[in-house]
Amino acid sequence: AQDCQVANIQVMQNFNKTMYAGTWYAVGKKDPDGLFLLDNIVATFSIGEDGKMTATAKGRVIILDNWEMCAEMFGTFEETPEPAKFKMKYWGAASYLQSGNDNHWVIDTDYDNYAIHYSCRVVDTDGTCLDSYSLIFSRHPTGLRAEDQPTVTQKKLELCLLGKYRRVPHTGDFSCGANSRSK
Ligand code: AZE
Numbered sequence: 001a002q003d004c005q006v007a008n009i010q011v012m013q014n015f016n017k018t019m020y021a022g023t024w025y026a027v028g029k030k031d032p033d034g035l036f037l038l039d040n041i042v043a044t045f046s047i048g049e050d051g052k053m054t055a056t057a058k059g060r061v062i063i064l065d066n067w068e069m070c071a072e073m074f075g076t077f078e079e080t081p082e083p084a085k086f087k088m089k090y091w092g093a094a095s096y097l098q099s100g101n102d103n104h105w106v107i108d109t110d111y112d113n114y115a116i117h118y119s120c121r122v123v124d125t126d127g128t129c130l131d132s133y134s135l136i137f138s139r140h141p142t143g144l145r146a147e148d149q150p151t152v153t154q155k156k157l158e159l160c161l162l163g164k165y166r167r168v169p170h171t172g173d174f175s176c177g178a179n180s181r182s183k
Contacts, residue, residue: 011106012106012107012108017045017047020109022044023139024044024137025042025141027143030134030165031133039059039169041057041058043058043135044056059176063096071094071097072094073098074093084106085103085105087101088104105118108151112139113145114137114138114144116135116137116159117137119134120132132159132161136165
């Protein structure tokens, strides 16, 4: 089932963005090349009156080699013919944070407990992904339910990223903690 071709990656069928809305806690991540959110990563997806999906994300980052801070990020999503495949334009609340345009694919979700996100930034000449990042989301800050773990492992395998994820701690300290997460 996995030939590692980006074009063959199966995404969530009949993706329902309204059911996807709300807060997701990253409990696992595979980093892209370069800078990325380190930990305490929380994303909140919303659907506007125009039907378009937007998101905010917070996470701890270290920029300029040793400056640790909470990055507040924003994203707007452009739909594609495949409902689970979006183009995400993103930027930071502060100009020195990262901005860009990424693919944003929802690989699988049950909407209530887990979701698997995947972005390939660079497709190699052989059709595999050269630079990807992926987040494993849970509705529960405590982590995935035991019954969702086999599904998530299977999807990591299909993404050719099994063994490449790290746990994302939610320590609630710094300015990414629970107290600053409300806005
Ligand atoms: C994502 C959830 C949906 C909204 C956004 C996301 C991506 C954010 C980044 C942030 C990078 C920040 C850096 C700062 C120095 C997918 C988590 C915006 C890619 C590297």
